[in-house]
Amino acid sequence: MADAATDREIDHSQMKISDEVAIQVTSxxxxxxxxxxxxxxxxxxxxGERIVICGPSGSxxxxxxxxxxRLEEHQAxxxxxxxxxxxxxxxxxxxxRSEVGMCFQHFNLFPHLTILENCTLAPIWVRKTPKKEAEExxxxxxxxxxxPEQANKYPGQLSGGQQQRVAIARSLCMKPRIMLFDEPxxxxxxxMIKEVLDTMIQLAEEGMTMLCVTHEMGFAQAVANRVIxxxxxxxxxxxxxxxxxxxxxxxxxxxxxxxxxxx
Amino acid sequence: MSEIHAHTTLYVRDTMIxxxxxxxxxxxxxxxxxxxxxxxxxxxxxxxxxxxxxxxIISHLAPWFLNSIWNAGSLTECxxxxxxxxxxxxxxxxxWGVIRDRWTxxxxxxxxxxxxxxSILALVLLFVxxxxxxxxxxxxxxxxxxxxxxxxVMVWLLWGGSFWTPVLTMAGFGAGYLAYRIAxxxxxxxxxxxxxxxxxxxxxxxxxxxxxxxxxRVVAESRMQETRAERVLLQETLPPQxxxxxxxxxxxxxxxxxxxxxxxxxLRPILAEQMRRSxxxxxxxxxxxxxxxxxxxxAPDLVxxxxxxxxxxxxxATERASESLAPLLTxxxxxxxxxxxxxxxxxxxxxIAPLKAQIVEAQTIADADPMPDASLAAAQAEFDSVMQxxxxxxxxxxxxxxxxxxxxxxxxxxxxxxxxxxxLTQNVANLPDLRATAEEARANLPESVALLEAVPSGGxxxxxxxxxxxxxxxxxxxxQGLITADVAVRSTYNEVGRIGLQPVPSSxxxxxxxxxxxxxxxxxxxxxxxILLALGRQSNLFIINKVSVGFIEIIRGVPLxxxxxxxxxLLNYFLPPGTTFDxxxxxxxxVTLFASAYIAEVVRGGLAALPSGQYEAxxxxxxxxWRSMRLIVLPQALKISIPGIVNTxxxxxxxxxxxxFIGLYxxxxxxxxxxxxxDWNGIYWxxxxxxxxLFFIFCFSMGRYSKYLENKLxxxxx
Numbered sequence: 001m002a003d004a005a006t007d008r009e010i011d012h013s014q015m016k017i018s019d020e021v022a023i024q025v026t027s028x029x030x031x032x033x034x035x036x037x038x039x040x041x042x043x044x045x046x047x048g049e050r051i052v053i054c055g056p057s058g059s060x061x062x063x064x065x066x067x068x069x070r071l072e073e074h075q076a077x078x079x080x081x082x083x084x085x086x087x088x089x090x091x092x093x094x095x096x097r098s099e100v101g102m103c104f105q106h107f108n109l110f111p112h113l114t115i116l117e118n119c120t121l122a123p124i125w126v127r128k129t130p131k132k133e134a135e136e137x138x139x140x141x142x143x144x145x146x147x148p149e150q151a152n153k154y155p156g157q158l159s160g161g162q163q164q165r166v167a168i169a170r171s172l173c174m175k176p177r178i179m180l181f182d183e184p185x186x187x188x189x190x191x192m193i194k195e196v197l198d199t200m201i202q203l204a205e206e207g208m209t210m211l212c213v214t215h216e217m218g219f220a221q222a223v224a225n226r227v228i229x230x231x232x233x234x235x236x237x238x239x240x241x242x243x244x245x246x247x248x249x250x251x252x253x254x255x256x257x258x259x260x261x262x263x
Numbered sequence: 264m265s266e267i268h269a270h271t272t273l274y275v276r277d278t279m280i281x282x283x284x285x286x287x288x289x290x291x292x293x294x295x296x297x298x299x300x301x302x303x304x305x306x307x308x309x310x311x312x313x314x315x316x317x318x319x320i321i322s323h324l325a326p327w328f329l330n331s332i333w334n335a336g337s338l339t340e341c342x343x344x345x346x347x348x349x350x351x352x353x354x355x356x357x358x359w360g361v362i363r364d365r366w367t368x369x370x371x372x373x374x375x376x377x378x379x380x381x382s383i384l385a386l387v388l389l390f391v392x393x394x395x396x397x398x399x400x401x402x403x404x405x406x407x408x409x410x411x412x413x414x415x416v417m418v419w420l421l422w423g424g425s426f427w428t429p430v431l432t433m434a435g436f437g438a439g440y441l442a443y444r445i446a447x448x449x450x451x452x453x454x455x456x457x458x459x460x461x462x463x464x465x466x467x468x469x470x471x472x473x474x475x476x477x478x479x480r481v482v483a484e485s486r487m488q489e490t491r492a493e494r495v496l497l498q499e500t501l502p503p504q505x506x507x508x509x510x511x512x513x514x515x516x517x518x519x520x521x522x523x524x525x526x527x528x529x530l531r532p533i534l535a536e537q538m539r540r541s542x543x544x545x546x547x548x549x550x551x552x553x554x555x556x557x558x559x560x561x562a563p564d565l566v567x568x569x570x571x572x573x574x575x576x577x578x579x580a581t582e583r584a585s586e587s588l589a590p591l592l593t594x595x596x597x598x599x600x601x602x603x604x605x606x607x608x609x610x611x612x613x614x615i616a617p618l619k620a621q622i623v624e625a626q627t628i629a630d631a632d633p634m635p636d637a638s639l640a641a642a643q644a645e646f647d648s649v650m651q652x653x654x655x656x657x658x659x660x661x662x663x664x665x666x667x668x669x670x671x672x673x674x675x676x677x678x679x680x681x682x683x684x685x686x687l688t689q690n691v692a693n694l695p696d697l698r699a700t701a702e703e704a705r706a707n708l709p710e711s712v713a714l715l716e717a718v719p720s721g722g723x724x725x726x727x728x729x730x731x732x733x734x735x736x737x738x739x740x741x742x743q744g745l746i747t748a749d750v751a752v753r754s755t756y757n758e759v760g761r762i763g764l765q766p767v768p769s770s771x772x773x774x775x776x777x778x779x780x781x782x783x784x785x786x787x788x789x790x791x792x793x794i795l796l797a798l799g800r801q802s803n804l805f806i807i808n809k810v811s812v813g814f815i816e817i818i819r820g821v822p823l824x825x826x827x828x829x830x831x832x833l834l835n836y837f838l839p840p841g842t843t844f845d846x847x848x849x850x851x852x853x854v855t856l857f858a859s860a861y862i863a864e865v866v867r868g869g870l871a872a873l874p875s876g877q878y879e880a881x882x883x884x885x886x887x888x889w890r891s892m893r894l895i896v897l898p899q900a901l902k903i904s905i906p907g908i909v910n911t912x913x914x915x916x917x918x919x920x921x922x923x924f925i926g927l928y929x930x931x932x933x934x935x936x937x938x939x940x941x942d943w944n945g946i947y948w949x950x951x952x953x954x955x956x957l958f959f960i961f962c963f964s965m966g967r968y969s970k971y972l973e974n975k976l977x978x979x980x981x
Contacts, residue, residue, distance in 0.1 A: 071879050090887070098885030108880035112898050112976075121894060122884035174884065 010222055014207045017048040017225060021080075022178055022209045023068060028077030030060075030067060030233075037063050038074070039233045047177075050210045052220040052241075055230035056256060061213045064230070065180045068211070069100045082177060098126050101171030105183040107163040109155035115142065115166050116151040119173045127174065134173070141169040145199050161192025165199050172203075179203065181212040215260060221245060229253045330356025333363055334647070334654040337942035343530055347646050349537045361943050362953050363654070364661075368937070369953065372773015372928045376665050378423075381764065382776050385420040388413060389783065397968065414787070421772075421780065423764035427478060431471050438470070439463035476756070483760030490759045491684045494677040501674040505667060512663045515656055522653045529646045536634040536642075676758075683755040690748045697748055701741040708738055769847040773928030775957050780847070782916040782961075785854040789915065790908070792855065793862025794901075798892060800867055811863070818860035824921050826853045831925040850922055858915040865907035869900035902976045909969035913962045920958075930954040 023045040030038040038060045045051060053061045066072040068079060070086050070093045079086045081096045110118050119138035123129040129137070142148045145165035147158075155163055164184055171179060181200065185193045197219050204210060204223045214220070220227050220241050227244040229237045229252075237244070237253045245261075248254045288294065300310045330350050335341040341358035350356050362369070371379055392413035395406040415429035442462025447455040483490075634642075683690075709731040718736050719727065772780065799811030818826070830849040873896060881891035901908070923932035934950045937943050943950075 069883055071882060094885050094887055097883055100883075102883040104876060104880065104883075106874075106876050108874075108876035110877065110880070110895055110899075112902065122886065125890050125894065126885045170884070 010201065011205045014205060015048065015050070015225075016207060017046050020047040021045070022047045022049070022082065023211075024078075024080040025064075025068075026078045026080075028067065028074050028079060030063060030072065030074045030076075037233050038067070041077070041235060043228070043235065045178075045209065045211065047209050048207050049226060050204050050208075050224050051212065051226045051228060052224040053211065053213045053228045053230060054215060054217075054220070054256075054260075055236075059230040060233040061230045062182050065102075065182055065211050065213055068178075068180060069097050069102055071102075094126075098122070098174055099176055100178045100180060101174060101176035102180040103164065103167050103171060103182065103184045105186050107155070107160070107167045107187075109163055109167055109170070111155050114152050114154055115147075115158070118155065118166060119170045122170070122174050138169070138173050141172045142166070144172070144202070145169045146195075159192060160188045161195045164188065164192075164196045168196075168199055168203070178209045178211070181210065181214065183213050183215075185214060185216055217245070217261065229256065231256075327355060327357050332356055332358050332360055334650040335360030336364060336654060336657045338944065338946050340650070340653075343526075344647075344650060346537070347530055347533050347643055357952075358946060358949055359953075360654070361937065361946050361949050364657075364942070365933075365937050366953075368774060369930050369933055369950075369957075370774045371776050372933065373771045374767060374773070374776060375669065375771065377669055378765070378767060381420045381423075385417045386779070388416060388420075414784075419764065421767070422769070423766035425475075425479065425761045426763040428475065428763075431474060432467070435463045435466040435471065438466035476753075479756045479760030481760070482762060483756040483758075487684060487687075487759055491681060494681050494684075497673060497677040498681065501670050501677070505670050505674070508663055508667050508670065512660060512667065515660050515663065519653065519656050519660065522649060522656060526646065526649045526653060529642060529649060532634070533639065533642050533646060536639055539633070680755065680758055683751050684759070687752060687755050690752050693748055694745070694752065697741070697745040701738070701745045704734075704738040704741050708734055769845050772847055774933055775930050775954075777847070777922070777927060778916070778919045778929050778958075779961075781851055781854055781919045781922065784851045785858050785915050785919075786912045788851075788855045789858035789862050789911075792859035793908075794866055794897065796859060796863035797866035797870060800863060801870055815860045815863050818856055819864070823854070823857050823918055824924055826857055827921055827925050829853070846925075846927065850925070850927065854915060854919065857918075858911055861911045861914070862908060865904045865911055866900060868907065869902075869904035870896065872903050873900050902973075905969055905973055905976075909965055913965055916962060916965070917958060930957065 021044055023043070025041050025043040028038060028041040029036070041064060043064075053064065055061050063072055067074045067086075068081060073088075074086075082099055084092050084096055086092065086096060109115075110121070113121065116135060116138055119142065120129075120131065120134040123134040123137060124131055127134075139148055139151065142151055145168055147162050147165055147169075150158055150162060150166070155166065158166065168179075168184075184200070185196050188196060193216070197216060200210070200212070200219065201223055212219070212224075224241050226238055227241050228235055229244070229248075229250075231252050237248065237250050239249075244253075245257065248257055284290075288297065301307050330345065330348075332341050332344050335344060335358060338358060338361075341356075341360055345356050367376065367379070371382055374382060392410045395402045395404070396410050412429075412433065415433055419426070419429040439459040439462045443455045443459035446458035450458070709728070712727055712731045712735040715735055718732055718739065724732065796811050796815055799807045800815065802808045802811070827850060830853040831846065834844065834849055877895055877899065878891065881895040886894065920929050920931045922929050923935070928936070931954060934954060937950060938946060
């Protein structure tokens with residue numbers, strides 16, 4: 001399983017990490033009711049970084065990246081995305097959301113629209129791109145995720161892996177500067193995981209800033225420049241992948257790694 | 264694991280099997296019958312029982328439908344026709360004569376017949392306007408413009424008035440848009456929306472009546488004398504026309520009376536012959552029965568047979584007895600009707616003894632003068648043709664009556680208009696004086712009576728000074744005079760200055776037309792309102808949420824009939840005094856609000872059924888609330904809600920019959936009117952079947968369209 005992503009050479013030429021801060025999370029806290037789900041999160045993401053967030057279920061990793069595009073509201077601390085601070089100002093939120101792409105575990109394609117319409121919808125209505133141009137962009141990205149021939153089908157007619165690749169293409173059509181992945185391969189058959197990971201690797205090779213919640217450790221080792229381990233709503237450990245896997249510092253990390261790699 | 268496999272793998276498939284056809288009994292009609300009709304013993308029994316039940320129902324209803332009578336002007340005539348064809352006893356027949364006689368009324372209510380074309384055109388245009396909405400894929404979206412202007416065209420066609428009224432009404436939206444564009448740079452989206460609504464309302468309430476009146480006055484003044492001349496001409500030409508029609512009506516009435524007599528003359532021998540024919544076998548039977556009764560000692564098992572002889576004569580009793588047989592048969596019936604017991608048997612026998620002779624006599628009469636089959640058939644054919652002729656005569660009489668009414672109305676209107684035109688200058692000149700007088704008098708009114716709207720009568724008078732009451736009376740008179748003059752001027756301008764269709768008052772609306780107007784307007788307006796309410800109910804904004812919930816629950820929790828009665832009686836209390844507000848419009852508003860509450864709940868179900876991932880994906884792409892609702896959420900939620908929405912629509916459409924309780928004449932209300940007339944007193948099946956079929960056609964079509972839409976969307980999204 002872990003080897004799925006590493007059967008080809010990764011091209012590192014464009015994976016450059018700049019000094020520019022893409023995301024700045026400072027002492028962020030979040031509660032669901034009285035449950036303290038995120039505790040004092042501090043995280044700085046530089047442009048070009050590829051970060052994998054892992055951790056046991058319920059550790060708050062999905063909630064963390066959902067806070068970054070305000071699908072969840074944080075209650076304390078600050079989140080600054082691309083220099084814009086997330087607040088309750090709707091204009092700021094929409095601006096950030098159109099700059100930050102997101103892929104979901106269950107794809108969340110719009111079943112009543114064709115693949116092409118799924119991809120052109122946001123550019124046309126949010127970016128005000130002319131329809132024709134939007135379709136060209138969409139076809140470009142569908143080409144990139146290798147399913148241009150499915151453009152006129154409906155999502156229900158596609159396999160899970162194809163749907164997830166469409167979801168990635170849909171996000172890319174907005175030309176985002178940051179991509180968030182929320183367990184993009186967890187709902188897929190093993191045969192399909194690879195095609196999605198290949199797409200993500202390709203994205204990483206082009207220098208996209210990525211935050212991935214995933215358990216694909218092969219992907220983390222091959223592509224990530226930083227792995228963050230979360231537990232009980234806190235960042236327990238973060239390190240570059242080789243160190244993280246070979247030389248974990250905290251006991252909790254060791255236990256976690258032994259459980260997911262040992263089977 | 265792999266080691267175990269290495270030793271147990273004994274079989275590897277090297278060729279794959281091709282597809283093959285299923286066995287004969289597993290496909291086609293045989294399979295269908297086997298699986299659906301006779302799959303088990305229980306199923307077989309149910310199949311047989313169902314077929315028997317269907318057959319039972321059809322066999323009882325079919326003769327009634329097959330014996331349909333169309334050429335009858337009253338229920339009595341219907342029965343005569345059935346009797347002439349000896350169809351009374353068994354299933355009887357459907358008397359559709361009532362539909363032929365009154366179908367225009369059932370369709371259009373009291374809408375003037377000369378304007379039926381407007382109503383029909385409105386209906387045809389409705390379908391044209393609906394096409395782009397119902398079949399968006401087949402028809403270019405450019406035709407949506409037809410759908411958008413249709414409501415205004417419909418109102419204009421049905422209610423009449425000058426052609427610029429719908430145009431001015433539409434311009435209200437233009438005014439709203441202009442206000443939006445002006446306010447947007449200044450105050451942002453919310454202020455602009457408020458400005459748009461205010462702009463539209465301002466246009467409709469202030470600007471439009473002003474422009475409307477001015478246009479009417481300008482046009483009226485330009486052709487006042489022409490119009491007067493036309494109407495004067497009408498005043499001269501109409502009376503002779505009316506007299507002519509009256510003469511024709513008198514002639515036709517005479518012909519009808521004559522034809523009725525002729526019809527009765529033909530009918531009498533036919534009925535007598537039919538009675539004779541049915542009497543022959545019966546008389547023989549009765550005679551046998553009596554023979555037994557008088558010759559033998561009383562056998563107890565004979566008693567019920569004698570009693571049942573009474574039943575043998577029952578068909579006779581319901582037909583018109585001919586002179587010769589009727590008294591005799593009545594007597595026999597009376598005698599046999601006595602309950603026979605061993606005690607009174609002797610009496611019965613005694614009284615029957617003379618009857619025996621009479622029965623023999625009756626048999627002689629019955630056998631004596633038989634009408635040959637050919638003559639009977641000829642007589643029946645003649646009777647039918649006379650009935651047909653009679654029905655046609657009645658129809659032309661009805662048409663003439665309508666003409667007479669129309670011309671009389673025109674004459675009356677012409678009289679009124681000429682009078683108004685003649686007094687117009689005077690009235691216009693008087694208006695300022697009248698107004699000043701009325702205002703002055705009102706201002707000088709003693710304080711004690713200043714707030715009164717009428718002069719009190721009876722005991723209440725004593726509370727006021729007599730002089731004060733006199734002053735009040737004069738004020739009221741002055742105001743009355745002012746209003747009369749004002750109305751005369753206004754109506755003159757409106758009438759002379761109108762370029763367009765003659766107005767039809769709402770009170771003339773009725774029949775299925777009224778159901779359609781209320782139903783369709785309600786349907787079209789309740790859907791957007793219901794969607795907004797559903798979104799409001801889902802909203803996180805406290806006030807909007809609670810207002811929506813309150814509205815839905817209150818509207819839904821009170822019966823529609825209560826809302827309709829509210830519309831009829833109470834709504835005026837909440838409106839500024841002096842506003843007249845069309846009853847049909849009030850009903851439409853109430854029906855719309857009522858249906859929208861239901862639609863809101865149905866749509867809410869659809870919204871709730873949508874996975875939250877759809878909302879999140881829309882948000883994550885940066886779509887704002889309205890766009891994500893319009894593009895992502897509603898298309899899917901509405902698709903889920905289609906069956907419920909159409910269900911609500913069908914319910915709404917049928918609920919329009921409730922307007923009969925507030926004095927509007929929908930088809931059911933008219934059925935009551937028709938049944939109250941002397942001609943059709945006692946008829947019900949035919950009327951209600953007809954009305955039911957009318958409603959069924961529309962409701963069923965809606966249901967089928969919903970099915971089509973569901974299938975189409977299902978296909979698309981698979």
